[in-house]
Amino acid sequence: MAVWEALVELADDHLVLGHRVSEWCGHAPMLEEDLAMPNMALDVIGTARTLYTRAGELEGKGRDEDAIAYLRNEREYRNCLLVERPNEDFAHTMLRQLYFAAFMKAFWDAALSSADDVVRGVAGKAGKEMAYHIRHAGEWVIRLGDGTEQSARRMRDAVEALSIYVDELFDSSDAAQAAEAAGVLPKRSEMRAAFDKVIGDVFSEALLELPAVPYGQRGGRSGQHGEGLGHMLAEMQSLHRAHPGAAW
Amino acid sequence: MSGSPQGQSGPAWEAAAAVPDPEVPCVSVAELGILRWVQMEGETAVAGVTPTYSGCPATLAIELAIETALRDAGFDARIERLLAPAWTTDWITPEGREKLRAYGIAPPVNGGKASLFGAVDVACPRCGSDHTERLSEFGSTACKAQYRCKACLEPFDYFKCI
Numbered sequence: 001m002a003v004w005e006a007l008v009e010l011a012d013d014h015l016v017l018g019h020r021v022s023e024w025c026g027h028a029p030m031l032e033e034d035l036a037m038p039n040m041a042l043d044v045i046g047t048a049r050t051l052y053t054r055a056g057e058l059e060g061k062g063r064d065e066d067a068i069a070y071l072r073n074e075r076e077y078r079n080c081l082l083v084e085r086p087n088e089d090f091a092h093t094m095l096r097q098l099y100f101a102a103f104m105k106a107f108w109d110a111a112l113s114s115a116d117d118v119v120r121g122v123a124g125k126a127g128k129e130m131a132y133h134i135r136h137a138g139e140w141v142i143r144l145g146d147g148t149e150q151s152a153r154r155m156r157d158a159v160e161a162l163s164i165y166v167d168e169l170f171d172s173s174d175a176a177q178a179a180e181a182a183g184v185l186p187k188r189s190e191m192r193a194a195f196d197k198v199i200g201d202v203f204s205e206a207l208l209e210l211p212a213v214p215y216g217q218r219g220g221r222s223g224q225h226g227e228g229l230g231h232m233l234a235e236m237q238s239l240h241r242a243h244p245g246a247a248w
Numbered sequence: 249m250s251g252s253p254q255g256q257s258g259p260a261w262e263a264a265a266a267v268p269d270p271e272v273p274c275v276s277v278a279e280l281g282i283l284r285w286v287q288m289e290g291e292t293a294v295a296g297v298t299p300t301y302s303g304c305p306a307t308l309a310i311e312l313a314i315e316t317a318l319r320d321a322g323f324d325a326r327i328e329r330l331l332a333p334a335w336t337t338d339w340i341t342p343e344g345r346e347k348l349r350a351y352g353i354a355p356p357v358n359g360g361k362a363s364l365f366g367a368v369d370v371a372c373p374r375c376g377s378d379h380t381e382r383l384s385e386f387g388s389t390a391c392k393a394q395y396r397c398k399a400c401l402e403p404f405d406y407f408k409c410i
């Protein structure tokens with residue numbers, strides 16, 4: 001496995017999450033959130049674009065960001081399962097964002113010393129952006145968890161539904177291990193303490209309890225996804241596949 | 249070399265540096281710190297440009313505007329996108345910060361770290377009061393948050409610190 005494949009995994013995480021978050025555009029419960037959601041989506045989609053481009057350069061077969069993002073099917077996507085989970089309600093969406101950002105903040109901070117210039121550049125920006133996502137999503141998790149009877153119940157349901165996908169974040173695939181060995185990406189398992197600290201702080205204010213997860217759900221890095229990803233990709237890729245090379 | 253002061257003078261630099269930011273037209277790309285340098289390679293003016301936010305939709309528009317300005321000034325032009333080091337709001341010049349404030353956008357609080365739940369005091373760009381509150385972490389563009397002044401009651405944009 002090669003380093004560029006690890007960058008594709010990372011880019012897939014960001015693109016898939018970005019698409020999910022963008023699905024709230026026009027549907028968020030208030031105007032501020034309707035602005036916040038596309039902005040958060042833009043952050044991660046922008047990160048994905050740079051990573052796809054870099055992956056294509058390292059692969060050396062002339063694939064650009066569009067070729068990698070739009071011309072692979074569901075089984076070829078390598079994103080972790082957490083990011084493809086459907087939006088459901090605001091509790092699910094914000095907890096998914098918090099889990100992802102809490103991991104990625106630590107990851108990008110560690111990637112500031114990457115051996116790859118582009119990864120270093122991405123890390124310098126994305127780490128700061130993830131701090132905003134943690135704050136925004138964290139405030140929502142607290143507001144809902146320590147809110148009304150209904151909001152607290154929905155928040156607990158989200159914790160129940162999404163926590164089984166957390167462990168996969170800390171796994172390194174063969175490609176990721178190659179990138180780690182090359183000094184391009186940090187070791188995913190080393191993000192645990194920072195992640196636990198962020199989640200622990202938020203959950204204690206949100207009156208939520210961390211569930212014990214005996215068996216984490218895994219499979220995204222080997223292309224085994226939930227049913228929803230195929231539908232999402234169909235929507236995301238249809239324009240490019242119908243009109244190859246379409247530009248605005 | 250990137251960031252070298254000698255890349256920040258001469259007719260090509262002057263032409264590129266005057267380009268306004270498309271989303272915040274009160275400041276130029278040089279004042280925002282997006283335009284890093286312009287260097288001549290033979291007849292071609294090469295402009296080093298660093299994007300602001302990862303997903304900033306204005307990145308392409310900014311690059312195109314700089315390239316156009318260089319061509320209008322009579323140069324062949326090329327843009328070099330510089331990702332590392334990453335742009336930070338610390339690169340906004342003092343003049344740029346003052347222009348933002350005059351335009352009604354609170355400039356980023358210097359030295360502020362976007363720490364978890366860390367509060368920063370953002371001064372109202374209209375009346376100067378520190379008695380302000382954040383309405384939303386995300387505003388009209390990726391680089392801004394929404395605030396409101398509790399003293400003069402004006403809502404305003406805050407240029408987020410990254």
Ligand SMILES: [Zn+2]
Nearest residue numbers: 372375397400
């Ligand atoms: Zn005021």
